[in-house]
Amino acid sequence: VSCAEMQRNPVSYWCWKSLKLPFFICVRDVTGIEIRTEKEMEAVNGTDVKLSCTFSSTHPVTPHSVTVSWNFQPLNSKPGESLFYYQDETPHPPTSPQFKGHVLWSGDIMRKDASITLKNVNPTFNGTYSCHVRNLPDVLGNIGEINLRVVNKVSLSEISFLAIVVGGACGVILLILTIFVAVKFYKKRRRENDIELHEHDFKDSTVW
Secondary structure: OOHHHHHOOOOOEEEEEOOOOOOEEEEEOOOOEEEEEOOEEEEEOOOOEEEOEEEEEOOOOOOOOEEEEEEEEEOOOOOOEEEEEEEOOEEEOOOOOOOOOOEEEOOEHHHOEOOEEEOOOOHHHOEEEEEEEEEOOEOOEOOEEEEEEEEOOOOOOHHHHHHHHHHHHHHHHHHHHHHHHHHHHHHHHHHHHHHHHHHHHHHHHHHO
16 A cells, blocks of 8 residues: 555545655554444344444544444355444334344444344344444444344253252252251250150159
């Protein structure tokens, strides 16, 4: 990239001429968008799911400076498609038969939220959803990708399984302790009764 080309693109580069050198020195102007999404999500068939996408920018955010676009890539070899677009406080929902009426804007630009909600999901919604955010002059940055899996019922996560195992183990231990304490109390009570009965018999024998 020549300095002339850099100078024609002030968003990405800035240049100055050194007093000691006969040419321009150009440095890339580092700006960018940082996008945060969940990597994987799971939704039950027929329910609604919010695809959360938040962002940060090195430049001030205004309702008219930010554009948001969502793309969808199915699991099969079919080409991806543009899913949703938001600009100038106006959402542009999809028109494709697969997603028409199924996508709602759930974000808030001033809160740096670019989320959408999928309504009444079905197995054809399985795939990767990518969130793109631009806030001029911030046009560079990462892309948020969410791998969505639609299932017939909620699967048991590893954390839930571990919680059940630990809870069950604690319950068994508590039951054993309860039985142990009850047995000790019963034995102690029985010994006390035997002592009282023995003392009573001894007193009765001394009377004679």
